Amino acid sequence: MxxxxxxxxxxxxxxxxxxxxxxxxxxxxxxxxxxxxxxxxxxxxxxxxxxxxxxxxxxxxxIPAQLQGTRGEARIGATLHKRIDLRRWQAFIRNAKRLREGDRIDFGRDVTAIAESRLADGSFVLAFEGAEPVEILLERAGTMPLPPYIAGKRATDERDRExxxxxxxxxxxxxxxxxxxxxxxxxxxxxxxxxxxxxxxxxxxxxxxxxxxxxxxxxxxxxxxxxxxxxxxxxxxxxxxxxxxxxxxxxxxxxxxxxxxxxxxxxxxxxxxxxxxxxxxxxxxxxxxxxxxxxxxxxxxxxxxxxxxxxxxxxxxxxxxxxxxxxxxxxxxxxxxxxxxx
Missing domain, CATH: 3.40.1780.10 (QueA-like)
Known part of the structure; x- marks a missing residue:
């Protein structure tokens, strides 16, 4: 159709x-x-x-599944899509051409993840480092993942959390x-x-x-x-x-x-x-x-x-x-x- x-x-x-x-x-x-x-x-x-x-x-x-980080000098955005296990998530990546398998992304506030593998659809598997639950890491470094048609017109703020x-x-x-x-x-x-x-x-x-x-x-x-x-x-x-x-x-x-x-x-x-x-x-x-x-x-x-x-x-x-x-x-x-x- x-x-x-x-x-x-x-x-x-x-x-x-x-x-x-x-x-x-x-x-x-x-x-x-x-x-x-x-x-x-x-x-x-x-x-x-x-x-x-x-x-x-x-x-x-x-969950606050939108993350902004860096890989070296490159700015990397990640939107988590689906949990794979306790520490790994499938994520859609912005500026993916600057990211290779094995790279570490620093999302700030002591939150880092390894780009473990690139999937067939262009998304990545991100493995979050450390011992803290990923949910705690996201609360610290993530923002609410508003749809692009809203996020493109205004910044996400605390009101969106509710x-x-x-x-x-x-x-x-x-x-x-x-x-x-x-x-x-x-x-x-x-x-x-x-x-x-x-x-x-x-x-x-x-x-x-x-x-x-x-x-x-x-x-x-x-x-x-x-x-x-x-x-x-x-x-x-x-x-x-x-x-x-x-x-x-x-x-x-x-x-x-x-x-x-x-x-x-x-x-x-x-x-x-x-x-x-x-x-x-x-x-x-x-x-x-x-x-x-x-x-x-x-x-x-x-x-x-x-x-x-x-x-x-x-x-x-x-x-x-x-x-x-x-x-x-x-x-x-x-x-x-x-x-x-x-």
Whole structure:
């Protein structure tokens, strides 16, 4: 399938550089399988869902995975992507042409790593030196890995350490936030509970590959980076029971959706899952595990715009995005939300 089918023009002023406050004051575009689009608010969510619906959240926690360092006189930037073991991470490198296997990178504040090997996709395996846990080293020398479309327009600051973390964040390992969940507050969760809406959690450690554009001309030529996720037995059982009862499972964010679809078998039964997934969902895909999706607005030519097009239909999502742009919705990680109910 041609990648340019998923292109669209987005005015730069529609890119949100900060989230709204409070978080649940964000706007939300309701997109059903047919009919008019509805301009709503995230706070309307309890009125738009049914008692018994289950919202599935990702409890991953973003780590300060952006590092700036030097190799001799050369400046080297590193964005951690995926943990390999206790001391080694796969990382995307800026100024990689100045880095060779075996080189030591000094990230300052007594944090150093060896460029152990270069992988086929051009990324490196970095082996962090010393005895301190890597998480401690990152807290000392790293910054929050804001998406390039934000970081290119302003510096990361202390406010981002809170803004770029969801209320569900429990398990360290993500280098990008599951941004659909950024809109949730304790007050909204209480209102959902009063409505009878249930919740479940899983873990998908979002990698830096989520920021990478699709450079291929055809989707069949695009290679997805893998990410680690886990769905435990109790969560799988709850979700299967809900669907057996005719209740809806609605993924909060494309990360939750991709992991649920990775864990589901051909019959739609969600199995316990622990490991890597590189699932790539494009139009023509048959969804097995979910009945709806709450998600932010995605980049043109991105795998995530392809995913929502697979769920709702490409023409429907092209029209929805045109409506969102005309109505001045805020786009991307710190932007507004959409509720997609096919």
């Amino acid at each position: 041609r990648v340019d089918l998923f292109d669209f023009e987005l005015p730069p002023e529609r890119i949100a550089l900060r989230p709204v406050t409070p978080r649940d004051a964000a706007r939300m575009l309701l997109v059903r399988g047919e009919g008019a689009f509805e301009d709503r608010s995230v706070r309307d969510l309890p009125d738009l869902l049914q008692s018994g619906d289950v919202l599935v959240f990702n409890d991953t926690k973003v 803004d770029y973390q969801t209320m569900f964040a429990q398990r360290d390992g993500a280098v990008a936030a599951p941004t659909a969940s950024l809109h949730f507050t304790p007050a909204l969760m209480a209102a959902l509970g009063e409505r009878g809406v249930e919740s479940a959690v899983l873990t998908l450690h979002v990698g830096a590959g989520t920021f990478l554009p699709v450079k291929a001309d055809d989707t069949e030529e695009h290679v997805m980076h893998s990410e680690w996720g886990r769905v435990d037995q109790a969560t799988a059982d709850r979700l299967n029971a809900a669907r057996a009862d005719g209740r809806r499972v609605i993924a909060v964010g494309t990360t939750s959706l991709r992991l649920l679809e990775s864990a589901a078998d051909e019959s739609g039964t969600i199995r316990p899952f622990e490991g890597d997934t590189d699932i790539f969902i494009t139009p023509g895909y048959r969804f097995r595990a979910i009945d709806g999706l709450m998600t932010n607005f995605h980049l043109p030519r991105s795998t995530l715009f392809m995913l929502v097009s697979a769920l709702m239909g490409r023409d429907r999502m092209v029209a929805a995005y045109a409506h969102a742009i005309a109505q001045e919705y805020r786009f991307y990680s710190y932007g507004d939300s959409s509720l997609l109910l096919p």
